[in-house]
Amino acid sequence: MGPAARATKIDVGILGATGAVGQQFIAQLAGHPWFRTTWLGASGRSEGKKYRDLTWRLSTPFPEEVADLAIEPAAPGDAPRLVFSALDATVAGEIEQAFAAAGHIVVSNAGNFRMDPLVPLLIPEVNPDHLGLVPAQQQAKGWSGAIVTNPNCSTVFLAMALAAVRQFNPTAVSVTTLQAASGAGYPGVASLDLLGNVIPFISGEEEKIENETKKILGSLVNGHVEPHPVVVSAQTTRVAVVNGHTEMISVRFAKTPSREDLLYAFASFWGRPQQHRLPTAPAKPLIYLNEGNRPQPRLDVEREGGMAVFVGRLRPCPVLGYKFVALGHNTIRGAAGAAVLNAELMSVEGMLD
Amino acid sequence: MGPAARATKIDVGILGATGAVGQQFIAQLAGHPWFRTTWLGASGRSEGKKYRDLTWRLSTPFPEEVADLAIEPAAPGDAPRLVFSALDATVAGEIEQAFAAAGHIVVSNAGNFRMDPLVPLLIPEVNPDHLGLVPAQQQAKGWSGAIVTNPNCSTVFLAMALAAVRQFNPTAVSVTTLQAASGAGYPGVASLDLLGNVIPFISGEEEKIENETKKILGSLVNGHVEPHPVVVSAQTTRVAVVNGHTEMISVRFAKTPSREDLLYAFASFWGRPQQHRLPTAPAKPLIYLNEGNRPQPRLDVEREGGMAVFVGRLRPCPVLGYKFVALGHNTIRGAAGAAVLNAELMSVEGMLD
Amino acid sequence: MGPAARATKIDVGILGATGAVGQQFIAQLAGHPWFRTTWLGASGRSEGKKYRDLTWRLSTPFPEEVADLAIEPAAPGDAPRLVFSALDATVAGEIEQAFAAAGHIVVSNAGNFRMDPLVPLLIPEVNPDHLGLVPAQQQAKGWSGAIVTNPNCSTVFLAMALAAVRQFNPTAVSVTTLQAASGAGYPGVASLDLLGNVIPFISGEEEKIENETKKILGSLVNGHVEPHPVVVSAQTTRVAVVNGHTEMISVRFAKTPSREDLLYAFASFWGRPQQHRLPTAPAKPLIYLNEGNRPQPRLDVEREGGMAVFVGRLRPCPVLGYKFVALGHNTIRGAAGAAVLNAELMSVEGMLD
Amino acid sequence: MGPAARATKIDVGILGATGAVGQQFIAQLAGHPWFRTTWLGASGRSEGKKYRDLTWRLSTPFPEEVADLAIEPAAPGDAPRLVFSALDATVAGEIEQAFAAAGHIVVSNAGNFRMDPLVPLLIPEVNPDHLGLVPAQQQAKGWSGAIVTNPNCSTVFLAMALAAVRQFNPTAVSVTTLQAASGAGYPGVASLDLLGNVIPFISGEEEKIENETKKILGSLVNGHVEPHPVVVSAQTTRVAVVNGHTEMISVRFAKTPSREDLLYAFASFWGRPQQHRLPTAPAKPLIYLNEGNRPQPRLDVEREGGMAVFVGRLRPCPVLGYKFVALGHNTIRGAAGAAVLNAELMSVEGMLD
Secondary structure (H helix, E strand, C coil), X not given: CCCCCCCCCEEEEEECCCCHHHHHHHHHHCCCCXXXXXXXXXXXXXXXXXXXXXXXXXXXXXXXXXXXXXXXXXXXXXXXXXXXECCCHHHHHHHHHHHHHCCCEEXXXXXXCCCCCCCCECCCCCCHHHHHHHHHHHHHHCCCCEEEECCCHHHHHHHHHHHHCHHHCEXXXXXXXXXXXXXXXXXXXXXXXXXCCCECCCCCHHHHHHHHHHHHCCEEECCEEECCCCEEEEEEEECCCCCCEEXXXXXXECCXXXXXXXXXXXXXXXXXXXXXXXXXXXXXXXXXXXXXXXXXXXXXXXXXXXXXXXXXEEEEECCCEEEEEEEECCCHHHHHHHHHHHHHHHHHCCCCX | CCCCCCCCCEEEEEECCCCHHHHHHHHXXXXXXXXXXXXXXXXXXXXXXXXXXXXCCCCCCCCHHHCCCEEECCCCCCCCCEEEECCCHHHHHHXXXXXXXXXXXXXXXXXXXXXCCCCCECCXXXXXXXXXXXXXXXXXXXXXXXXXXCCCHHHHHHHHHHHHCHHHCEEEEEEEEEECHHHHCCCCXXXXXXXXXXXXXXXXXXXXXXXXXXXXXXEEECCEEECCCCEEEEEEEECCCCCCXXXXXXXXXXXXXXXXXXXXXXXXXXXXXXXXXXXXXXXXXXXXXXXXXXXXXXXXXXXXXXXXXEEXXXXXXXXXXXXXXXXXXXXXXXXXXXXXXXXXXXXXXXXXX | CCCCCCCCCEEEEEECCCCHHHHHHHHHHCCXXXXXXXXXXXXXXXXXXXXXXXXXXXXXXXXXXXXXXXEECCCCCCCCCEEEECCCHHHHHHHHHHHHXXXXXXXXXXXXXXXXXXXXXXXXXXXXXXXXXXXXHHHHHCCCCEEEECCCHHHHHHHHHHHHCHHHCEEEEEEEEEECHHHHCCCXXXXXXXXXXXXXXXXXXXXXXXHHHHHHCCEEECCEEECCCCEEEEEEEECCCCCCEEEEEEEEECCCCCHHHHHHHHHHCCCHHHHCCCCCCCCCCEEEECCCCCCCHHHHCCHHHHCCXXXXXXXXXXXXXXXXXXXXXXXHHHHHHHHHHHHHHHHHCCCCC | CCCCCCCCCEEEEEXXXXXXXXXXXXXXXXXXXXXXXXXXXXXXXCCCCEHHHCXXXXXXXXXXHHCCCEEECCXXXXXXXXXXXXXXXXXXXXXXXXXXXXXXXXXXXXXXXXXXXXXXECCCCCCHHHHHHHHHHHHHHCCCCEEEECCCHHHHHHHHHHHHCHHHCEEEEEEEEEECHHXXXXXXXXXXXXXXXXXXXXXXXXXXXXXXHHHHCCEEECCEEECCCCEEEEEEEECCCCCCEEEEEEEEECCCCCHHHHHHHHHHCCCHHHHCCCCCCCCCCEEEECCCCCCCHHHHCCHHHHCCEEEEEEEEECCCEEEEEEEECCCHHHHHHHHHHHHHHHHHCXXXX
C-alpha cells in the first residue's frame, strides 16, 4: 500500500470547519489522494452558509472543492463515518462524544479526550500501537464509533524528538517554547499584546506538555498505557511569529549517549508513516540542520509541507547533559496535519474499513 | 550621602560614544546630579564631528548638553579621569588598557576584561565588595588607573534574581533567554532575520551567562574571587522585541525554600545602591509582578527608569524545583545604566576622589 | 492664567474608563494640575469592581490615584459635572446625550456627535471659536449640559498641518495613512492580521478624514460652521506599529507658496493653548524635522508628551504641488490628550465655571 | 511555442549570485523548463566558494542543482551568452557594459541602464515592442551583446495596473507605497529601524517610480521611446513586512471611465506572456480581489508564484477620480521573476537564438 490514489476516496467531514484549525484541515485535505471532504460542520453563526461566503484566512489558495459545501450543524446525522474535529475545547467534549456514540470515527485535534486512559494520544511515528486502545474504548464507553486524538501543538515536536532518542532513557526534560500566534487560533492574541512583545504565559500549555509527553512515550501494557517515567518541565511563551513553535530543550539521559549517538538517532528516526509511505508523511520525520543558527521559523517551518520537525544546535548542557533546539509547524504537524496523518495510519491499519 | 546634586560635578568621558550603547550612556548621564559628560571619544569615521551632526537613534530626546562636543580620538590625553567605555569588544581591549595605564578609571560595558581575575565584574546590589580587587589590579598591572566592568546584558538579570535567593544555595540553573534587537547594537540584526522570526543562537552569549554568573555570585577571598559553585546552563534566542530581555529560569536549591521564602527574598532584596540612595538606583532592585502573564517587555521594561528587574510566575519546576520569569532593560540595567550605577557606587566608596 | 496648579481642582469623571482610550484618559489626567479624576463609569462587566482589580495595559505606571475608585454604571447621577467620554461609538450616542441633558459637560472622543452641526469638533490650536456653537446647541437640544468633541485620530494630525498653512488656501488634499494598532482599541486587530502585514482598509476611517477635516477648518458664520472648501481624499491602512499614525500628504494650494513660506508657516504655527500655556499644550504644536527620513513612529511619537505633531520631508509634488509626511500619537493627541486639551481650553474660556 | 520543456535547455549565468536578488534568481530558475543555471558570478569575498557553502536565506528549499557550482569572478569569459544580472547598482554599470560588449545578452534587474534611451525597460505584458530598441542599442554602443532591464520593484506593479487602463488616458497618478524589507536586500534595513516602525523614505525610490513609469508606458516611435505624458507623484515608505509592496494609488483619467469599465479592464488585461504561455507567466497578470480589505501581503503575495499583481478596493477619489490598492511580490514579479519573464519573452521572440 503506498501513497497512490485509491479507486474510491473515503468521504470525510470536518467539525469546527470555520475556525483557524478547521481551515487548516480543509487545506490539508485539498487534493488528498485517499480522503475527500464532503461535509463541514460548525456550531453557531455560520450554519447554512456556503463555505465560499466565509473569509479564507490562510495564505494557501482557497480550495474550490469545498466552496459549495454548506455549513451543517455540528451534530451526527448526514456526516460521513470519518470526521476530523477542529472544535474548540469548550464544545468538543459533548459533540465528539455524540459522534462517537453515533458510530463515527472522530480523529480529533481538541484537547478534551487526550488524557482519557482509553483514548489514543497518537503520533504515528512514535506510538502507533496505542491505537490498540480503541476496542477497549468502544466496549467501555459503549460506542460503535471511536475517538483518536493528536497531541497539543507544542507537545508533538518535543515528543518526536524524545522518541528518536528514547533508547538512551531520557529521565528529565526542561523545555522553553517560543510559540507562534497561529497557535492561539483566530482572532486569538491581540496585536497590541504581541507586537514587539513576549507573553511569558499560555493558559494550560505547560501542563499539557508535561503530561501528554509522558502518555505518548508510554507503553501499552495489558490494554492500558503506562506513562513514561520521564519528568518534564515546560515554560511556554508567545512571540511575534506567524507559524512555527521553537523549543529550547534540555535532556538528562539515564544512559549517557555520545553526541554522535544522538545525531545518528535523530537521522535514523523512522516509523510506520515512512514505512507505509503515507500520503502526507514526511520522508524523514526529524531533520537535523547543521548550521549553527537554525532551525528558524521563517526559514524552515514551511519546508517538507510542514510535516517534519527540524532539530539543531545539539550540544552539552552543564545541568542536564544535552540541549538542542526543535521547531515544528504548529497548525500542520502540530494540529490538522497531525490528525490527517493519524487517519492515514488508521486507514492502512484497516480501522476505517 | 544621598542622590542630591553635588557642589561640583565630576567630569566624565565616554569611549565609543557614537554607537548604540554610547548613545544610551549619553542619555543615562543627561542631567545626572553627580556626573557631567565633557568628553566623547570614538574610533574611526566620526572623529572631529560635533555630536549634533550624528544621527540620534534613541526615542528619548536628544541631549542638548553634548550637542557641541566634538568626537575625539579614542586615546588618553584630554579625557577626564573617569571614562565610561561603550567600545566594541574588537577594540576595547587595547584602548581600555591604555586608558587605565594612563591613570583613568575605566568603567566599562565591554566584555574584554570581565573574566580577568583582577577586574571586578560588578553589580552594586550583588557584589559591591568585589571592588576590593582594584588595588591588586593596579599593582599587578602597574596601572595608576583601573578597569571595572559590568556583566553582559542577559547575565545581569539572572545574577540579580539569583543573588536575592542565594541564602538557599542555588546549585543548578537552567535559563532560556528571549533577547531584544537592541542588544545587538546598531545596525545589528537585519530586519529580514528578525521579522516574524526567532533566531535560536547569539554568538558567545551562552558562555558569558554561564561563566559570568559564577564570578558575580562568587566570594572575595584573600584578594581573589572564588567562583560560586552554581552550575548554569543557558540557551539564548533573539526575538522581535526592541528593548527588554525576557528570561525563563529554573533553579535547584540545596536548601529547599518554600514559595513564600522566595517571594519574601525577592521582595526584600536590597543593597548598597538603595542604602546610599544612589542617583540612578531603583527603589527596589527586584519587583515581583503578581499578574499571571507578566513581566512583558512592552508593558514593563521601561518602568523604574529601566533600572529594576521584573520577576514573575514563580512556581514549582518538576525537574529543578522552582521556575520563574525575569525581565530587564538590556541597554539600561543591562549596559549603560549598569556602568553608571557602578560609577555611582565607586563615588560613594571614595574611589573617584 | 498659566499651567500653575489651581487652589481647587475640578472633579472629572471618565465614561468608558476600562477600555483602551479610557486608560489613556486616566494616564493623561494623572497628576493633572487642574483636574482630578473622581468618578469612573463603564457599561457592562466591570461595574462595581475597583480599578486596581482591572488589567492595566499601558506601559506608563498604573496611576495609584484611581486605584480605589469603583466602576460606576454609565449613567448620570453621582458623576461630576465635567465628564470625559471614551465610550465606544455603539453606545456613546445615547449615553452622552443623557449626560448632556442631565447638565454634564461631556468632552468626548467618540465619533457619534462629531458631524452634528451644533457640536464643536474642536482642536484648540485650530478652531477655538467653534466653542461658540455651545449656546445654540444647548438651546436647540434643551440641554443644561453640552457635548464638545475632538476629531478622529488620523484627522487631527492632518487638520493641524493644514491649519498651519491655510493662509495659502489649500484646495485639494490627498492623504494615505499608516495607522497604529492602538488606534483600534483593545483587543482590536488580531495579531494574525497584523504581524508582517498591511491591512489596506479601516472601516469608516476614510470618510471621517474626508469630512471632519472640512468641518474643523470651516468658519463659524452666524452661529453655524461653514465647511472649508478643501477637497480631501484619504486612503487608510493599518500597519504593525504600536503607537503613532504616519500620514503621507499631498496638497494643492490656490496661492502657490514657496517651500520657505510653508516651512515658516509650520514653524510659527501657534494657538490659544500656547498663548494660555495650557497644562498639556505642547510648546510648539507642529515640529518640523529636517532629517530626510523622519518623522518615524518609534523614534518620534512619544516626544513632547505625545501632544505635538511631527512633520517632515516637505518637497514638491508633481501632481498637487507639495507633499510632506506628518506623524502624531493616536491615543494621546489623537484621542485622550485631545479631549483633555479641549477641556483645558474650555476652562480658561470660563465654560467650566 | 508553449511552456513545454525544450529539447535542449539554454545555459544561463547569474551575475551577483550571492546577494538577496541573486538567490531569488536561483530559486526562480530552479527546474525552469527552458533555462539551466550553469554559471554563477559575484564580486568579492565569495569567489571560488561552492554555492552550497554559502548561506541560503530564502524559505524555499535550497536548489541542489547549483550546489556544486563555484562562484566565478564577475567578468565575461566562460559565462554563457545569456546572463541575468542581480548586481548592486554600485558595480552593475561597468560590469554589465563589459558583458554586453563581450557579446552577452544581459537581462538585468539593476537600475543603472533603465533610463538609458537605448535600453528597453521591459514588462512583457506592457511594452514588449520596446525590445525593438535592441538593434539600435547594439549599433550605437558597438556591442555584439545587449542589455535589457526590468523596472524597479515598486514601479512594476503600478505600471501594470496603469497599463491595464491606459485606454482611458491616465493623466495624473499619486501613489504611496508601503514596501517590504526584502526590497532592501540583505542585510538591508536594520531590525531596530523596522520593528514597530515606519520609515517614510527610501533613497531614490520616488524618482524611479515617477520616471520609469512614463518610459514603460511610452510609445516606441521611430526607434526611440516617447515617454507617456502621465504625471506621477510617489511617496515611498518601508514597513515591517517581509515580502510584498502595497501601493495606495489615485488616478485621474482624461476619458472618465465607469467603475465597471475599470474592473473590466483589470480583469481582461492580458499580454504576450499569456498569449505565448511563457513558463513563468501568470494565467492572469492582474487579479482583482472583491473582499473589502484586500489585497494583503501576508495573505496574497505568495499566490500565483508571486508573478501576478493583486488589485482591490477600486472606488472614487474625490481629488483625482479613482483610487485603488495594488500589491505585488517585490523580489519575484518586482525583481528576479520580472527578469526571467523578460528572457522568456526574448526567447520566443528569437532574440536568444
